[in-house]
Amino acid sequence: MALHKLFDRNVAWAQRKTCEDPTFFLRMAEQQSPKYLWIGCSDSRVTANDVLGLDPGEVFVQRNIANIVHTSDMNLLAVLEYAIEILKVEHVIVCGHYGCGGVQRALGRERSALVDHWLQPIVMLYRKHRAVFDAIEDMDARANRVCELNIEMQIRRVASIPIVENAWARGQSLHLHGWIYGIHDGLLRDVGPTLASIEERDALISIDERVHRHDEPVSGVRGHAIDAFGETTETE
Ligand code: ZN
Numbered sequence: 001m002a003l004h005k006l007f008d009r010n011v012a013w014a015q016r017k018t019c020e021d022p023t024f025f026l027r028m029a030e031q032q033s034p035k036y037l038w039i040g041c042s043d044s045r046v047t048a049n050d051v052l053g054l055d056p057g058e059v060f061v062q063r064n065i066a067n068i069v070h071t072s073d074m075n076l077l078a079v080l081e082y083a084i085e086i087l088k089v090e091h092v093i094v095c096g097h098y099g100c101g102g103v104q105r106a107l108g109r110e111r112s113a114l115v116d117h118w119l120q121p122i123v124m125l126y127r128k129h130r131a132v133f134d135a136i137e138d139m140d141a142r143a144n145r146v147c148e149l150n151i152e153m154q155i156r157r158v159a160s161i162p163i164v165e166n167a168w169a170r171g172q173s174l175h176l177h178g179w180i181y182g183i184h185d186g187l188l189r190d191v192g193p194t195l196a197s198i199e200e201r202d203a204l205i206s207i208d209e210r211v212h213r214h215d216e217p218v219s220g221v222r223g224h225a226i227d228a229f230g231e232t233t234e235t236e
Helices: 003-020 024-030 048-052 074-086 101-107 114-118 120-128 130-134 139-159 162-169 198-203 220-228
Strands: 036-041 059-064 091-097 175-182 187-190
Touching (some): 003 024, 036 048, 048 059, 074 091, 074 162, 091 139, 101 114, 114 120, 120 130, 120 139, 139 162, 162 198, 187 220
Parallel strands (some): 091 175
Antiparallel strands (some): 175 187
């Protein structure tokens, strides 16, 4: 697509938006007050607003390859601090996705680019528990299991960042969530853990123990189905 087409699309989008809601951009220009911070993968198929069905202004976003939380990443720390201390978001969502190319690369042998430094936490997790992962014969299923555990690992990292600890210590309402997105069906699933306090974080089992247990992540569709049969009320 020629780039001028993108400008054409932009004009059409802005007109459509104004048509549907004449004061939309006036409200946007005043301020943003998102309730959610999304830490996701840079993959072009996993865009936070589309996946969540939210308008501009409703979700603050940080994306990188394989949704990794490096606790020395200035970009992520600045986003996290601004989201929690200024915007006062109530939910931080780390969202990975099945079929993640970054995770697949971490499981392979090629190590020749800067991205391999970035992916090192996943490589280390895989190497440490190689026997568990390699017992999953289907390569896609194996990578997808690492995708799930990577999210759980990153939630534990977010929960240990002082910005988050300080928010909890002063009683600010802040929930952390680990979700995974299915590119094949468009559905989000809750991988966990969901954390809302230092006590909940400290009560978590370690990621090394977690590797040995597998709970099937629950999608909204499955959550509703379970609710309909009255078997559980735990899904939110
Ligand atoms: Zn990805």
